[in-house]
Amino acid sequence: MPILKPSKTKSRIMIEFQDVTIIRGKKTILSNISFTINRGEKSVIIGQSGCGKTSLLLAVMGFCTIPSGTMKVNGSGLTLATLSSIRSQIAYIPQEPVLGSANVLEAIMFPFEFKANRDMKPDSNKVKEHLKKFGLGSNILEKRCADVSGGEKQRIVIARALMMNKSIFLADEVTTGLDAANSELVWNTFNLPDLTVLSVSHDPLWIEKQQSAYKVENGKLLKI
């Protein structure tokens, strides 16, 4: 496979799959799927539980075996050589956000302890500034993560991802278990013009807000 370097120019198409087959473990999950997601687009994948929606998100992040087809993220082909630079552009937000620490401030600083991010460590003003954009006061920094609501946790991890300059968000059932008001807050957080969001959801309110939608059925991906 040719080694493709990540594109330095801004590509209009952020995620592109052409005839991709996805294997997890030894099982073929999806066959010959094709789709494109443009910069700033908000797109959702629906389908029954266990049909392969999360596997599709994992494939975008390079965690699945791809025996055939081509995958591109922001113009770069997804190969072992480009994996780390592609992952550096993507934030993965599961239903139960991974905070990584017991206290909110420590949770925000958590990824900056990794070798790859140490030189990006934000100062406290930058942290407060980012939280403010998402309607979170600086008093939340002293709270224990266990005392923070589900909606606030989602907003904290999104703010943290933006501090790491992530521009593609893969959101896995992020509004499951949230009430309508918190769900709306999370949607407003994602609904920024520069953010490309590919989500998996069963939530009708979330689905109807998206610009495009796909359905996974019988190992195939259908545009709806």
Added chain:
Amino acid sequence: MGTINLTFWGILIIYLILLLPILISWHLKLGIIKNIIISVCRMSIQLFLVGLYLKFIFDLNSFTVNMLWIFIMIIVANFSLLRNSKLPVKELFPWTLIGISGASFSIMAIFVWVVISPAPFYDARYTIPIFGMILGNCMNGNIISLERFFSGIKKNEKEFITYQMMGADLNEATLPYIKSALTAGISPQLSSVATMGIVSLPGMMTGQMLGGAVPMTAIAYQVAIIICILSGMVTGSTINLLILRKTSFTKQGMLKAVFLK
């Protein structure tokens, strides 16, 4: 001072005590009567055979035979470790062999060959039982640690992926699971050690005293063996976890297909 032998009738009375767990299991429908009977039968036969071959090995007391016996013990322990932690035996056998044999053998060598220093240094009476105690406990610690490590990553797959998506390399992403696996592996031994002498009198010490050793000699051996067991467990599990971290993941950072059954 000799040990009082257990007579046939004495042993029979001991076996009759087994009726208690069997009756409890029958009454509460625990479904473990068969397991109790099979386990006790296996244990009795195995120990009877051990008695026979240990007598043979002790009488022979040959360096080659002792080393061969140690080699067999390691192979059986490694096989048992992988089977009990529900890991693929074929793929991991050579890797876990390194941790379990390296840690147990080197610690046994320090204790028996350097500290006790019997003549000859490979004396079967010291080398075989002490190596067996260290190896057996090292195996038990490894079973818990390795099972906890792989099940932790499988159960928390999304968390593990998120760490990597946040920029963690494989070493950084697996570190929380390694820490939790090592703690889980050592905890049962640590709690037992902490109450030793108050709640329980450990097996080696009891055995030595029944065999006629003075209490202080028995205690010195017990302290030494406990330190060797703890060190063997932690060292063996750490070596194996570090090796498996390098060999069990794809280049993309996922567990290899063989672990996802």
